[in-house]
Amino acid sequence: MAQIAVHVDYPAWVNEIVDWNKTYATDEERMRLAIAISSENVERETGGPFGAAIFEGASGKLVAVGMNSVVRLNNCTLHGEMVAFMMANQRLGSFTLGAAGMPAHELFTSCEPCAMCLGATLWSGVRRVVYGAGREDASRLNFEEGPVFPASYKYLEDRGITIVRDVLRPEARAVLERYRIKSGKIYNG
């Protein structure tokens, strides 16, 4: 068979929305970027209402962003968090963001991670996860989170990963609502 390959890139608008050189000092600033990405993904109709960003925790330096790209790239694995992990790995030339000598990294995501993304969080090497909207907000749109249980979070916390919930939740939820009004596609519904 002819060789098949997969190419993952950003939609063309990414550099209009993302200031790569800014220092993102606070949790709110970092979450605001993740939400801006989720919102732009809806307005430009490039994917589901989910955005993510990875920062160096102490410096606030932006490493990578991600946006849901399942439909745009015909790929069931490309949730916002997964795109952010892949792009951060690519940029740093490392399969872990938690290597010895690296600064601690953090994932900000506009909505609570699904089972796949929570698993990937463990493999990514990030030390802190901050999310905006919760799984109940997503399920109101019939987006499913999959097999995530309180024990799943405990598993991550036991391995030193901090979980922070509900940061700018109303703003994050508003993007989900906007997607619903635009009658966006519910893949994997």
Added chain:
Amino acid sequence: MAQIAVHVDYPAWVNEIVDWNKTYATDEERMRLAIAISSENVERETGGPFGAAIFEGASGKLVAVGMNSVVRLNNCTLHGEMVAFMMANQRLGSFTLGAAGMPAHELFTSCEPCAMCLGATLWSGVRRVVYGAGREDASRLNFEEGPVFPASYKYLEDRGITIVRDVLRPEARAVLERYRIKSGKIYNG
């Protein structure tokens, strides 16, 4: 920032090992392919000891294969199952393998899926998952499976996905042992 992008391809040996035109009639034949891929990945030193393949369930037609590519491609998300899902999506031009009108698809994987891959299984649209070695076999190498619980499997089964365990387990486990002897890298250990 310069545009970053991720390219996912197969190692050069894939077409030496995989017969794309063969009909894989039985569970054992299908699992034997997943194990052969895991084994070749170890011998060629292109990744961890994990292989996967996706078939049309009824016809036995091979759709895609995957092999652990975390270290080769510097990407924490590229477990064998994830590569198989991405390549199957790419080949069929569809973000789901469970669309109306499609034949039912099945995932064969040489080792029990981790939390990320089990989550992705749900989004992939496959109707059946068959694995060889179990999580205890992988943890003997200090490979971790992440937050997977009996309730995780029940969650998938409640959504109509059949899980089949321990197919050719000794052969699958032997590849893990071979990797240990070669002192293969334990990423995400």
